[in-house]
Amino acid sequence: MILDSRTRAAALLSCAAFFLCACGGSGSRQTATVSSATVDGGVVATTSVLGALVRSVAGGAVPVDTLVPVGSSPETYEPAPQDVVRLSHARLVVLNGAGLEVWLEKLLRAAASQQASILVLSDGIVVSPSSLPAAAGRSQSARAFLNPHLWLDPIYAQAYVRRIQTALVRQFPAQARVINQNTAAELARLQQLHRWIQAQIATVPPSKRAMLTFHDAWYYFDKRYGIRDLGAIESSPGKEPSAAEFAALVDRAKANHVRAIFAEPEFSRKLADQLAASAGTKTVIDLYDDSLGTEPGMDSYEGMMHHDVSAIVAGLKI
Ligand SMILES: [Zn+2]
Incomplete structure (x- = not known):
């Protein structure tokens, strides 16, 4: 079933209201406003770091928005209703997965069923459990024990970029030439970064x-x-x-x-x-x-x- 944008937004907001109530968090709520980057048919990435990788591939060819504000932790972020509006406009939603965005994964998947495609960047990569000795005996689900921080390894960041390229070309085929050029340049920068880090360490x-x-x-x-x-x-x-x-x-x-x-x-x-x-x-x-x-x-x-x-x-x- 194809919903018009207003029906889609209403459905998502209803879902968000349920989700936010179900969370019942008493901590401070980070405020996220709908930015001017919220454009119909663009890309929404969950974090500023993932958004930067997506922008490096998309260049100016595709609008890219992010959810978690710079300076906030994606691991303790509480989504705002405005985030659902952003998702309702997205053609592609990019998240890390591996337990990073547990606050939003259910919501993102609900959004995907309405309109957007979802790209989970950690899919297909063997994710390690948390290496922390203090993790033994913790009572949360096994999923919460995964360590999601693959992007801080530039080699995994290259894998992320390749997956972003594939998804963007699929969603925006008219921009394929620019996306492929941007991808090649970003992969070269990441390889250069990797060599520089090796030399530094x-x-x-x-x-x-x-x-x-x-x-x-x-x-x-x-x-x-x-x-x-x-x-x-x-x-x-x-x-x-x-x-x-x-x-x-x-x-x-x-x-x-x-x-x-x-x-x-x-x-x-x-x-x-x-x-x-x-x-x-x-x-x-x-x-x-x-x-x-x-x-x-x-x-x-x-x-x-x-x-x-x-x-x-x-x-x-x-
Ligand atoms: Zn973290």
């Missing part, structure tokens, strides 16, 4: 290549570049460690001579600072991973990664 003595982070964003990056991943302060989004878990983190940091505790600006730095103080190390609190930054040069995937890798290498060399 090579400047860090192997004994210092270990990361302990606020949340488990850097697992795939660490695996790709030979960095020991020592887990994270939060064992799942929004869950602070118990006293015993915190003590174990301090012991782990000391035993591995961790050079710095890495965190993101969208989260409180309190726990990272406490862990660094207890372990006798420093805190690096300006890593961007789930969201782009607002500073100059941070509005692209490559810009974000250049900043982060520079901060990581400097932190590991402390």
